[in-house]
Amino acid sequence: MQNFELYNPVRVIFGNGESKDVGRHVSKLGKKALIVSYEKHDFFEELLQNIKASLAKNGIGYVEYYKVQANPLLCHVREAVELCKTELVDFCIGVGGGSVMDSTKAIAAGVLYKDDLWKMFISRHDREVATAPTESLPTVMIPTLPATSSEMNCIAVVTNDQTTEKAYVMTPVLYPTVSVVDPSLTCSLPAYQTAVGAVDAMSHVLEAYLNGDQNSPLQDRLHEGILVTIMSELRAILKDPTDVTHRANMQWAATLAWNGYIQSGLNAPTPMHQMGHVLSARYNTPHGVTLAIFIDSYFRYTCTLNAEREARFALLGEKVFGLVRQGRTDKAVAAETVNCFINFMDEVGVPHTLTAAKIPHEDIEAIADDIVAHGCDADGNLPSLPKIGRDGIVKILNMAK
Ligand SMILES: [Fe+2]
Incomplete structure (x- = not known):
């Protein structure tokens, strides 16, 4: 903290x-x-x-x-x-x-x-x-x-x-x-907008959880609770869109996800948002869809970058998806965590690839240039844990195809 x-x-x-x-x-x-x-x-x-x-x-x-x-x-x-x-x-x-x-x-x-x-x-x-x-x-x-x-x-x-x-x-x-x-x-929000909004709210929690101070257990538990709530309430809303109780729980969870309370003491950068803003600016891609693209590709790129990342993603999977280790390594559990998020986005109908968002693959180098120009520090690195240079950004974008 x-x-x-x-x-x-x-x-x-x-x-x-x-x-x-x-x-x-x-x-x-x-x-x-x-x-x-x-x-x-x-x-x-x-x-x-x-x-x-x-x-x-x-x-x-x-x-x-x-x-x-x-x-x-x-x-x-x-x-x-x-x-x-x-x-x-x-x-x-x-x-x-x-x-x-x-x-x-x-x-x-x-x-x-x-x-x-x-x-x-x-x-x-x-x-x-x-x-x-x-x-x-x-x-x-x-x-x-x-x-x-x-x-x-x-x-x-x-x-x-x-x-x-x-x-x-x-x-x-x-x-x-x-x-x-x-x-x-x-209550009358269409399923697609509801789901895309929920993924944006999830991304706010995930940015801080993954990239902020890693020794803040209370903040961690708050983050995990909001994530579990958003996912369970979204599933319930998609079954019964007019249930105002589930709508209320979703609304308050989304409000708490980015109002500063749970981010306090974490000093977290927002790499997925920095990259996502470039996609929205270039292609008018809905904000939540840009985050879905990076929950997929950025997670797959970073989850096994080093032992600390593996442990963090493994913890996230245990707490949010109830994954059990059964003697497996952090690396294996971390990979399963990322698959759980991708499966969830498929389940709720949120596109999470460049192809699905109709973003041309041949633009990847130009997108990377824009991310370096608009989203990176003065040293050319994307603020993240760990920092990611242009080569890494290009790898993420290629994994996002
Ligand atoms: Fe956002």
């Missing part, structure tokens, strides 16, 4: 039906809100009507910005910031999944940001000029997809549509002011 500072000020209102009362929950934040959602929001029409009615009932005016898309774009953040300034908006409400919530954070901070908005986002290329925002309008999140935990963390990821670079900013002012987490909103 390493030294850490934990600060998470998000007021979470969790429960079925709470989104219908959002106006009351946010009534102290101001008199006019920007509601942010997807370009295709037919799916949320009833929810949006309920939110608008609740705001009106509590004397809160609103303007709407419905242009966000998966892998959200900087151009839309810019446009919404101008709308906020013109309409003198007091706070922003994000209604959707991670793309909407991340955009909402960037918009709310962007309204008060004095420089070009791209400079908010820390990335490999812009690191020298990036300056994280120091103030933001209040934000309200109403998540409709358990996945990113954006409703309870201070991270926003956006793609620069001019350079196709996907970059993030993580800074305390981006913590949502209020998150109304209503699991009943997820």
Whole structure:
């Protein structure tokens, strides 16, 4: 366990039906809100009507910005910031999944940001000029997809549509002011989106478990518990999508997976996300699918790299899948652990290869170049345990075919 500072000020209102009362929950934040959602929001029409009615009932005016898309774009953040300034908006409400919530954070901070908005986002290329925002309008999140935990963390990821670079900013002012987490909103989520979101949440746990401080047993047990919960609840949801109890358990597990609690003291890098962001930026691949690709290939590449990796993957398999050693070596159990994850992704219908994601194999060298440029340290290595150079990245991508 390493030294850490934990600060998470998000007021979470969790429960079925709470989104219908959002106006009351946010009534102290101001008199006019920007509601942010997807370009295709037919799916949320009833929810949006309920939110608008609740705001009106509590004397809160609103303007709407419905242009966000998966892998959200900087151009839309810019446009919404101008709308906020013109309409003198007091706070922003994000209604959707991670793309909407991340955009909402960037918009709310962007309204008060004095420089070009791209400079908010820390990335490999812009690191020298990036300056994280120091103030933001209040934000309200109403998540409709358990996945990113954006409703309870201070991270926003956006793609620069001019350079196709996907970059993030993580800074305390981006913590949502209020998150109304209503699991009943997820009961009509299609199986595919539910499963892809769950794999993203699993990846958040796995990144820290595998790459963070390796002497934090309490954090380990919390990670394992969240993984077991996500997998068992996903299986139950796929059998009965309308069971709100399973939806609630999934939602809370996904929120806890990346809200900072279980990452505290681990100081973990996120190699699968660094590589995954490149695939999303180049091919608009869904975020969860990019993580599935690397849960497969990165795991197979790293699980037997050294004795410590073998022991870690073997422990993970014992705790999460109940694997028994029966006299076998760490190496053998570690390999079985990875197969269990791959089998699970097949079981729940999440594609986990470049081929399945329609990413051309002939682009592997170019993808590796982008990963080195955008996801690696200044020494050209991917932060991971152990660090991985360009040769290793190319091997992983070839194993991902
Ligand atoms: Fe993620």
